[in-house]
Amino acid sequence: MKYLKIFVLVLVAIVYSFPVFSQTLIQNVENREKISLNGRWNYIIDPYQMGYLDYRQEPFDESPSGKGGFYENLNADNAPGRIEYNFDLSSTLKVPGDWNSQEENLELYEGTLWYKRDFTISPEMNNRYFVHFGAVNYEAHVYLNGEKLGVHKGGFTPFQFEVTGNLKDGENFLVVMVNNTRKQDEVPTVNTDWWNYGGITRDVNLVITPKTFISDYKVQLADNNMDRITGYVQLNGASERGNVQVEIPELGINESFNADASGKVDFEIPVSNVKYWSPDEPVLYQVDISSGKERVRDEIGFRTIETQGKNILLNDKSIFLKGISIHDENPLVEGRLRTEGDMRMMLEWAKELGCNFVRLAHYTHNEKMIRLADEMGLMVWAEIPVYWTISWENEATYQNAENQLLAAIDRDKNRASVIIWSVGNETPVTEARNKFMGNLVSKVRSLDDTRLVAAALEVEREGYTVTVDDPLGAKLDLASFNEYGGWYWDKPGELSKYTFDIHFNKPVVITEFGGGALAGFHGDKNTMWSEEHQEFIYEEQLKMLNKIDGLRGMTPWILVDFKSPRRQHPVYQNFWNRKGLISETGEKKKAYFVLQDYYESLD
Template sequence: EIKNFVDNIHNEAYKNAYSAPLIGAESLIMQGGREEESLDGLWNFSVDLYDNCLRAKWFLEEETNEEGRAVPLDYAFDDWETVPVPGVFNLAKPEYFYYEGPAVYSRRFSYGSRGNERVFIRFGAVAGEARVFLNGCFLGVHRGGSTPFCVEATENLKEGADNRLIVVADGTRHQADVPSLNTDWFPYGGIYRSVTLVRLPEVFIQDMKVRLSGRREREITVEAVTAGSISPDYNAFFEIPEIGVCEIMDFGPDGTGRLKLKVPELELWSPENPRLYTARLTLYDGENRAFDRISDRVGFRTIETAGRSICLNGRPLFLRGVCLHEDSRDHGKAVTKEEIREAFRLAREMNCNFVRLAHYPHTEWAARLADEEGLLLWEEIPVYWWIDFGNPDTFRQAKSQLSEMMKRDANRASVVIWSVGNENPDTDERYRFMADLAEYARRSDPSRLISAACLVDTVNLRIADRLEAHLDVIGLNEYYGWYDPDYTKLSTILEQSAPEKPVIISEFGADGSFAAEEAEAGTGAKEKNGSSAGRVRGSVREQEEIYENQIAVFRRIPYIQGTTPWILFDFRTPKRLGKYQKGYNIKGLITEDRSRKKPAFYLMQNYYEEVLKHEC
């Protein structure tokens, strides 16, 4: 007993009590236009360096323990300072900026039962690991800081104003996690997407997926899942009210339903015509009373490859893209809808039809807005650089993030590519790990393409990643001109390769600093000798020159079917501490405050205009 006690207090053993249930994709309840009560706003907050909320069970709010001894009150939830949810705590106070460990969020809220109902709390995302406690009870733990999850609160709610919700958000990095210890972005922490309370009937629709399964005949497939036991006298109707579609949908005893129907009047979704329809599913009881309804705005399109082409609705198109991180100077990862709209507006100004959301699932609003605006998207999970590929737990984490992302965005026409990772060295363990992920994604979703951002073989100068066999589109990251100054290698690689699939240059670029440019002008280096001797590395001119050379190569390679330069905006990262970087990756085409476009922005704009003209 003494050993257990000592272990619990002093070692990591106390965490065993909070490692199950592990909340995964099966917890997710589609939002679907149901009324939700917001739990956003100011929450009480404290960093908790030694994890005492878990070790000393603060969440019980007890004054005496089981043995009747007084419990010291080392916490004061309601007196703590407040921080906004959604929000990253790193930007709340300068002293939190680099904090990564456990932090405790707490708030009270009112609840009044409306009779027979099940109640869930939905978290849009909590960085790292999130442990949720309601009124002293542990509800579960979620890992994977970029995807949503739901916990059931029905049994633990109290009538009235005195419900206490506590979230221990722990952003500590671990080698076995996805991502692992080392990334090139800022490890923001906290509850940085919205939290809501969702009330549902005893039997409810948990999920509804709608997709175009046959383009010519305009056939759509609807798949739905209900929770709770569905009685044989229940009815379900699927509707697209705008065009008068209304069909009965049958559900099996396992709660799943599937419907295929032809809708000849359906207009296809495309960047030129981002047409969305309301798709609605309603459950009726034996007395024909509607008791649950879910609806979504969905677009219908197909995306396929044909040889080395990518075809949207049967027509080849070039993906005129750009990469984007989820980061803003003022809100970090908790980007606002306005900031996403602004990013999309600037991408369109550059003549983009495509955005690569790197390197983890961004807020669901990104895909919703892209649906409305007609932008195509690449979505990705943070299987980034080296991760612990031989570790089954690491694989489970990657797969659960992939399935949560796929489930969340299943109805988003804008999402055309699922990416299973970025720049991972081609070892046997990595090959098995990522091939399994790619095949899982393909089996689960026939309506999208699978890709990954791969590396080139820098020794034999070829595109030669074994993972290609499992991808529909080969993503290729290369930084010729920047990390390797020898451009001739890029031409050699692309000319020596004969991929049978479309290739997207998923990253290229270079630092681009205006300050470095001014320093360069000061030296007079260019005027003096007309060469790059004396050039200040990382200036916006050098960036522009690198883009010029890159584009010149792309023009000559017919199998390149898209490009996504790295990156739209400069972004925070703790690993870039150069003279002109100052904590930012400055490869953006626009500065981090979004106020200044760099010359390379205009080069890309012209290149894409040229591509567009050529397509016409």
């Protein structure tokens, strides 16, 4: 018995000392049976991690007793002795939501904060239960009724824990310890140009499934084949050898399959008369997948995307990516985008600008945002936060990046709007970085052959020549890069002298350009921070870029002003990055109309 206890403690320490990344996520949580755990959660600020570490800096949940941490949720009625916290007497925060924008004293807080939520349920014998988080920034330790479920790292990707055997009939409580401290070996690393919003920033749901359920599926056109729908359905449960039915009523598809020993069905279905998804006609088909007593419904569009030489083809037709970059932030109500209304507003602004394409930078955005892009007809560049200077030689850092990439692909693989997976932004060329990012590219290609793979590269300048020859570019589908002529280098009036030496016979997409302007501040075209100066940059940039052979798209930086601790000028910035074409109050700057006119000229 002694050795058994030691073994269990070691096993627990191993499980809880490493982040949980590689769970198979339940596809399409929004359309499942579920109980929302959104709402007001009690919280405790814990900058010294008093609720997690004892005075010897050892985790309470790894001690033999497992006692002493805030996750026990003790109070005067159930505590065996003195306690120095009380969730029920503490203030509350809205979930989903970040803590920085909800409480003034937390605006710049980076550290540990505990959340607690009570809920009531009567678990049924024939069901399974999963606690599913849309995203928590950054590291989350999750406890149910005082028992640890696990750990997750990554501030923008979903994760879940099965709690079928952990729920009580009646009152239950969920406690989450969240830490958003920036660290060199994490993804992203310590140095970014966006606000480090901490907290439970996306939906929390208790998902309810049958004993054997449809855990995952993919339904897409085959790789550049407009006449075949291929995919798979994965069952999870004891009786995995079930029958699976795939229906697409509008296409007259009603197919039945038997799952193999692992519970998986691979299928290929010939189709005709498909109306292909595009920005002009964002057609979505009702897809029903059923097995046993369960039916999961989705809305899925079908399209192909590929490159030929320096061209991009959507459904075999050439297309120009008229884009803009977007952060996951609401300028009108500070903080992360929380509701569908917030997200729809941002995408409607992009549509009004004339866009058919958005770059969702620099991390995985909310699933609702991607589904809205499907509905509204906006193609999407989806990115993970491999940003600037990652710890390229650290194996754990690479695994973290890969797992965030896998989670993004896993979640959004059925979204027609996602045409590009990006493996990073503005990363310096070194041998270690080339290997790191090259491995990410290979991983994407091994999982998804129906989308393009890209990264936002950097450029080199000598005289009036801009060179694009990053060795990573040879592995990508696009010659995609950031450049800030007229803002970070040279003056706008000099841009007409520049030429581009691009070493890749691939479509060119300019993933960032622009300059800052304080809305309402005016001067002549050479007055820094004025709307006229930003307008001048856009005018000269577009003239310069139009000369590039193979230019097939752009996502200027950025749709809306956003908060950043790096931007500290007390008059013009005040912790806002002012490169937005729209201000934090929704005011369109003069450069907005320059880009809008340019996109209209391409129609």
